[in-house]
Amino acid sequence: MTHLTTPTLTHYRGVLGLTRPVPAPLRRWLEEAGEVCAFCGEPTGPHRGVVFRDGNARNRDAHNLALACALCRLAAHPVAAGVMGLARLAWLPELQQWQINLLARRAWLDADHPQPGRRRLAEELSARLERGVARLALRYGEAAIYPAIFADLAAAESEAACDEIERALDGLRLVPLASAFRREIEDWRRLEAGRA
Numbered sequence: 001m002t003h004l005t006t007p008t009l010t011h012y013r014g015v016l017g018l019t020r021p022v023p024a025p026l027r028r029w030l031e032e033a034g035e036v037c038a039f040c041g042e043p044t045g046p047h048r049g050v051v052f053r054d055g056n057a058r059n060r061d062a063h064n065l066a067l068a069c070a071l072c073r074l075a076a077h078p079v080a081a082g083v084m085g086l087a088r089l090a091w092l093p094e095l096q097q098w099q100i101n102l103l104a105r106r107a108w109l110d111a112d113h114p115q116p117g118r119r120r121l122a123e124e125l126s127a128r129l130e131r132g133v134a135r136l137a138l139r140y141g142e143a144a145i146y147p148a149i150f151a152d153l154a155a156a157e158s159e160a161a162c163d164e165i166e167r168a169l170d171g172l173r174l175v176p177l178a179s180a181f182r183r184e185i186e187d188w189r190r191l192e193a194g195r196a
């Protein structure tokens with residue numbers, strides 16, 4: 001998968017941070033796509049992007065396009081997410097990436113909620129994600145929770161370890177860091193307040 005970030009309907013910011021105009025056919029698709037993430041189902045707010053499902057940004061076929069929130073976009077660039085300090089890795093085969101994104105977002109938005117019940121739920125969710133991070137660290141060492149370092153570790157393993165790494169990749173997930181999404185959290189909170 002690859003993606004374009006689209007702060008507005010007319011321009012997007014590519015992976016290198018350059019702002020370019022959104023091509024007309026894509027702009028029409030975006031106008032129709034609305035503002036709900038195709039992966040986790042949450043409202044994207046202004047932080048949304050197009051993910052090309054087959055990883056080919058030239059394939060603008062409607063079936064190849066998906067609108068993604070800021071968290072689900074990360075899955076398209078796991079190593080970049082690690083280098084930029086946006087996420088850690090966790091061993092969570094029981095959850096899909098979109099479910100983790102949904103849980104993380106709920107936990108962030110509920111964390112300072114005045115209702116004790118919701119606050120406890122947020123704390124439980126955070127603890128569950130933390131356990132996944134700890135499980136990976138236990139298996140591959142502390143450094144493995146940083147995606148770029150895990151990629152190096154995997155590359156340095158011998159041929160015989162390939163099967164093991166394949167299995168590890170199956171259960172490997174990105175746990176987004178709240179500190180990297182402060183602006184998004186603010187906007188999502190405003191969005192929720194507006195809907196309430």
Ligand SMILES: [Zn+2]
Nearest residue numbers: 037040069072
């Ligand atoms: Zn999403």
